[in-house]
Amino acid sequence: MSNDLGAATFEPLPTPNQLKAELPISPEASARIARHRAEIDAIMQEQDDRLLVVVGPCSVHDPAAALDYARRLAPIAEKLKDDVLIVMRVYFEKPRSTGGWKGLINDPQLNGTHDIATGLRVARKLLLDIVELGLPTGTEFLEPVSPSYISDLVAWGAIGARTTESQIHRQMASGLGMPIGFKNATDGDVQVAIDGVTVAAQQHTTFGIDDDGRASVVTTRGNNAGHIILRGGRFGPNYGTHNVIHSARLLARAGLSPRIIVDASHANSGKSHIRQLEVAHELAAQIADGEPIAGVMVESFIEPGAQKLTDAGLAGLVYGKSITDACIGWDDTAALLEDLAAAARRAARLEPVDV
Numbered sequence: 001m002s003n004d005l006g007a008a009t010f011e012p013l014p015t016p017n018q019l020k021a022e023l024p025i026s027p028e029a030s031a032r033i034a035r036h037r038a039e040i041d042a043i044m045q046e047q048d049d050r051l052l053v054v055v056g057p058c059s060v061h062d063p064a065a066a067l068d069y070a071r072r073l074a075p076i077a078e079k080l081k082d083d084v085l086i087v088m089r090v091y092f093e094k095p096r097s098t099g100g101w102k103g104l105i106n107d108p109q110l111n112g113t114h115d116i117a118t119g120l121r122v123a124r125k126l127l128l129d130i131v132e133l134g135l136p137t138g139t140e141f142l143e144p145v146s147p148s149y150i151s152d153l154v155a156w157g158a159i160g161a162r163t164t165e166s167q168i169h170r171q172m173a174s175g176l177g178m179p180i181g182f183k184n185a186t187d188g189d190v191q192v193a194i195d196g197v198t199v200a201a202q203q204h205t206t207f208g209i210d211d212d213g214r215a216s217v218v219t220t221r222g223n224n225a226g227h228i229i230l231r232g233g234r235f236g237p238n239y240g241t242h243n244v245i246h247s248a249r250l251l252a253r254a255g256l257s258p259r260i261i262v263d264a265s266h267a268n269s270g271k272s273h274i275r276q277l278e279v280a281h282e283l284a285a286q287i288a289d290g291e292p293i294a295g296v297m298v299e300s301f302i303e304p305g306a307q308k309l310t311d312a313g314l315a316g317l318v319y320g321k322s323i324t325d326a327c328i329g330w331d332d333t334a335a336l337l338e339d340l341a342a343a344a345r346r347a348a349r350l351e352p353v354d355v
């Protein structure tokens with residue numbers, strides 16, 4: 001953006017190096033994240049027969065509630081670790097269909113003041129706290145500049161349905177160090193997600209910032225740990241057996257691992273948390289039958305459902321309830337994770353399905 005093209009103000013941010021010096025990652029946490037990234041990739045490549053489960057709030061709006069959620073999730077992740085690898089959704093950047101709150105990094109005070117410097121700081125601190133619990137974190141990467149501030153704390157990343165066809169986001173994925181899931185497009189097109197995986201595996205030379213915040217020419221390494229996420233589309237869900245097998249064949253035809261993540265939320269549940277829970281249990285049955293589903297995504301928080309953000313901000317909100325998409329509540333989440341673990345256990349005894 002330049003000031004002759006409509007940008008009204010420019011306000012310098014701290015550099016990535018400054019924020020990382022203020023909130024450093026320990027060598028132990030860094031090693032744990034590297035291990036989690038490798039485990040996630042092994043699951044997607046069929047070298048580890050556990051199920052990946054990416055579960056957590058649609059968006060973080062209250063870091064205290066997100067940490068409360070993480071503290072509930074961590075012991076379950078430890079208990080079920082032989083069957084499922086649980087990654088907590090820690091989503092700070094929301095792509096909006098027609099406008100609205102764009103997430104904690106963009107507007108941490110939830111009131112349109114857009115204090116992005118504080119948003120980055122709060123996001124990094126929360127990721128550090130969650131990583132200290134031993135939980136792997138997952139997030140959607142949306143703004144091209146923000147990964148420089150937080151990506152070292154993230155074990156798994158997503159490119160969303162609205163940006164899966166964007167060259168900028170594919171290049172971004174090619175320069176990130178963790179496995180990245182590409183969602184199918186909002187119209188249901190799965191091939192664009194597969195193309196995203198292919199493009200992200202290539203090296204790119206593009207624009208970026210270095211860790212001292214300087215505008216730079218960046219050459220990426222290429223990310224070979226890409227996969228797709230089926231999230232349904234404008235014309236309906238795409239989590240059924242037929243869709244899974246068809247998508248697996250498209251992946252195999254592109255020379256990629258046929259293993260898929262399925263999102264029980266979004267257009268696979270019509271954004272209803274009640275339907276989402278049913279879809280997630282249906283997915284457990286499909287997994288137990290040996291379908292090539294390597295991962296499941298679930299939007300879950302402490303309280304079920306969603307609420308509207310008002311001018312009262314955080315003070316006017318019910319604790320632990322989503323302000324973006326409706327989430328399943330904690331008790332249903334705990335029971336669902338047990339069901340998914342049992343399904344993964346059964347699937348591990350089956351021969352892989354030939355797609």
Ligand SMILES: O=C[C@H](O)[C@H](O)COP(=O)(O)O
Nearest residue numbers: 058094095096097098324325
């Ligand atoms: O996961 C979140 C939402 O589905 C996505 O950000 C779009 O939300 P919106 O359609 O409410 O803008």
Ligand SMILES: C=C(OP(=O)(O)O)C(=O)O
Nearest residue numbers: 058160161162183231266
């Ligand atoms: C925005 C999200 O999903 P999608 O890109 O599938 O709409 C999300 O998972 O938060």
